[in-house]
Amino acid sequence: MKILLVGEYSRLHNSLKEGLQQLGHQVTLVSTGDDFKKFPSDILLKRKYDSGFSKKIKVLLFKIMGLDITSISLKNQFFREKEVFSGFYFVQLINESPFGLQPKYEKEVISFLKKNNTKLFLLSCGTDYMSVKYAFEKKFRYSIFSPYFEGKISEKEFFPALKYLKADYKELHNFVFEKVDGIIASDLDYDIPLQQHSKYLGLIPNPVNTEKLNYLPLPVSEKIIIFHGINRANYFKKGNDYFEAALKKIQHKFSNNIEVITVENVPYSEYIEKYNSAHIILDQVFAYDQGYNALEAMAKGKVVFTGAEAEFLEHYNLKEDEVCINALPDVDYLFQKMEDLILNPEKLQTISKNARAFIEREHHYISMAKKYLKVWNSN
Structure with a gap:
């Protein structure tokens, strides 16, 4: 056809x-x-x-x-x-x-x-x-x-x-x-x-074409890598200001435990390569469900801060923080969620595996x- x-x-x-x-x-x-x-x-x-x-x-x-x-x-x-x-x-x-x-x-x-x-x-x-x-x-x-x-x-x-x-x-x-x-x-x-x-x-x-997005087991290293991709034209619409403020607090408290990668306005092919080494992806704040960038990162096994509101959890019969982290327009909340993952890295591994399974089940x-x-x- x-x-x-x-x-x-x-x-x-x-x-x-x-x-x-x-x-x-x-x-x-x-x-x-x-x-x-x-x-x-x-x-x-x-x-x-x-x-x-x-x-x-x-x-x-x-x-x-x-x-x-x-x-x-x-x-x-x-x-x-x-x-x-x-x-x-x-x-x-x-x-x-x-x-x-x-x-x-x-x-x-x-x-x-x-x-x-x-x-x-x-x-x-x-x-x-x-x-x-x-x-x-x-x-x-x-x-x-x-x-x-x-x-x-x-x-x-x-x-x-x-x-x-x-x-x-x-x-x-x-x-x-x-x-x-x-x-x-x-x-x-x-x-x-x-x-x-x-x-x-x-x-x-x-x-989501999972055949083009290989699952990448989260790298075991001394530092947890956080990736923040910015589209400057959508800076406030995506809630990047909340992410940057939370990152500033995280970097101050965990300077020896984390690495932050920030990129702006890069072509798609370059964007998805740059976050391959990351554990955590900061996607967007003002959403109830995941957009496309978040889904592709989840397919790769990244722990993504994105839209995952109650409506999303109910629709897919999921628990909070099961496949991704619901990002809210609240700097302290974002800081606490990042802090929890840094202090409990085993949660990163669990969410990573759940994220890939979710994409294969609901978005193939x-x-x-x-x-x-x-x-x-x-x-």
Whole structure:
């Protein structure tokens, strides 16, 4: 069966593609590579005019004429290849705005995909109108909007998330929801806001290709290595300030017992290599469930500080700290959790093994591909 996956976040569609291919399907992935992460695609649309002098021209043209030349370039690249994007039985968008275009151009792309293929589905796995609205209305106990509400980040800096509440993005949301045959969520952070929607088809956990992520028994050494990867653009949204404050306290108390590795804005292939020697990975604070980076680290047997709220534990029938550590926006709490692992390193070994087993049981890429096919075929 011919399947088209449109857009990429954190390697999700690549892993799904690999699972579908293992099941004998013909899969094409088109994306922009997810910015600096540079994920592979069968057809890579290149973002232009996002740096240097060309970016200044882009900003000027937008101010004067309302034209986003990056969006126009990406749209033109897509339509130059339009024959390639026709004749698929299933098409899945990774987001309401899968290429990050201005809404009017995104509508053109999605209209073409709807008209020239059999079934069209939407994946909710990143900021979109429903999840942003739910968080903005403070329906979560905490969310990526918490730093914004606390004044840590300006409206301008938070525009990549806030834009989904603007009139043109709300209109895009309504347009996409009308066009698609159904919506799927990748984790509980997106499942919860969609619960009552008539087109919501349910949660399918992120597919993880465990064959590409070997389990690495935690190194036995005198020092416990803590890895902190930072995407500077999402610094406050991910709660990196809480992690850094907790790390400062940990380094002060356990300077002879730990080593801290911090990296910023590195491509995906480099990122996953840099944390291979680590025992503990600091992922994100403002989440109820794990995102993709956390899941891949767990597959490698790392002890990950990430989203693991009560809703997650109940959904998967787990105990607290069984497969990962729930990260909260509380410096003292994070310090205490790190301290406990440093003082009781045997817990690291237990969580490490549990984490790998959990990924194989609940996120295996072929099992998840089967779930996608079942849902797609039923709607």
